[in-house]
Amino acid sequence: MELRKDPITRSWVITGDDPAEGGPRPEVVCPFCPDSPASAQVITTMPNTGGAPWSARAVVHPKPLYHIEGDPGRRGDGLYDRMSSVGAHEVLVENPRHDRHLWNAGDDEIGHFLRLAAERILDLKRDPRIKYVSLFKDYGAHAGQEFSHPTSQMTATMFVPRRVLYELRAGREYFVSKERCVFCDILQQEERQALRVIETRGDYVALCPYAPRVPYEAWILPSNHEASFERTGLARPGLRVNLAALLRRTLQRVRAFTEEFHLVLHTSPNSLHPSKTLGYWKTIDDDYHWHIEILPVLGSKARSYTFKEVYYSPISSETGVKRLREAKIDG
Numbered sequence: 001m002e003l004r005k006d007p008i009t010r011s012w013v014i015t016g017d018d019p020a021e022g023g024p025r026p027e028v029v030c031p032f033c034p035d036s037p038a039s040a041q042v043i044t045t046m047p048n049t050g051g052a053p054w055s056a057r058a059v060v061h062p063k064p065l066y067h068i069e070g071d072p073g074r075r076g077d078g079l080y081d082r083m084s085s086v087g088a089h090e091v092l093v094e095n096p097r098h099d100r101h102l103w104n105a106g107d108d109e110i111g112h113f114l115r116l117a118a119e120r121i122l123d124l125k126r127d128p129r130i131k132y133v134s135l136f137k138d139y140g141a142h143a144g145q146e147f148s149h150p151t152s153q154m155t156a157t158m159f160v161p162r163r164v165l166y167e168l169r170a171g172r173e174y175f176v177s178k179e180r181c182v183f184c185d186i187l188q189q190e191e192r193q194a195l196r197v198i199e200t201r202g203d204y205v206a207l208c209p210y211a212p213r214v215p216y217e218a219w220i221l222p223s224n225h226e227a228s229f230e231r232t233g234l235a236r237p238g239l240r241v242n243l244a245a246l247l248r249r250t251l252q253r254v255r256a257f258t259e260e261f262h263l264v265l266h267t268s269p270n271s272l273h274p275s276k277t278l279g280y281w282k283t284i285d286d287d288y289h290w291h292i293e294i295l296p297v298l299g300s301k302a303r304s305y306t307f308k309e310v311y312y313s314p315i316s317s318e319t320g321v322k323r324l325r326e327a328k329i330d331g
């Protein structure tokens, strides 16, 4: 596998001929359950207060797309750019129990997972080669779910993924002209208009974005300005409870319409080791604002947004938010 950069859109893709191509191998035994004989290589374990041996843990992805050793060897290939897939690829086991997901686990359990995610991001960012750490979850066959155990995945890369790059550039441009964070301004307007806010929990807000990519798209943001999730996650333990509850409740609402979804955390890039050439690194603490994006996958429309450059959402945010607010959740 190697990384290649599209010279037009400047986005990196990971490509190569995978010998195991042909779909995931069926899981004979879950590699992530605590008593699994096929247990993966453990990176960090979060302690548990209850009966289980741990509450959440990070393990090396059994088939990693990125490898920590080696030199990325970034090089030109005529007009093209390529490099080896150096980085990290981890599986974050959200819960020791095979049936406790982010929507049916306790808030304290989800809080442990969020803390683990924050710790892993901070740790991976200590490596000066790492520019960005992604946390994502794909749930459901159409979403590309890989494991049956409740898990999320984390990749640490030597480049900033395209969508985050767009957000960083847009955030910076907005800040240059208005001296305000665009996400803070969105939050303020949404709270004032109350047209698309799903729910507020402590210092966190769940809302449907004004221009949704898919029906029932939902974002969760801290209402106070904060560029980096990992800083909030570790510095304000009390708030983890609110974020955990809001995440759980929002997923329950989404699941009233579809079980399948993508979830991604967008946090600031590695500003410990800023890039000298990329200007957006300088103002990141002021103009970027971390958030979680949830993109539900609706069966019939599952493919519609994959290849289209203009998203089509047949349910407006204003209708979507009403249905999400009214969806039955367990409390």
Ligand SMILES: [Zn+2]
Pocket (backbone or CB within 6 Å): 030, 031, 032, 033, 097, 098, 148, 149, 150
């Ligand atoms: Zn399991």
Ligand SMILES: [Zn+2]
Pocket (backbone or CB within 6 Å): 181, 182, 183, 184, 185, 224, 225, 226, 288, 289
């Ligand atoms: Zn902000």
Ligand SMILES: [Zn+2]
Pocket (backbone or CB within 6 Å): 167, 266, 291, 293
């Ligand atoms: Zn985002």
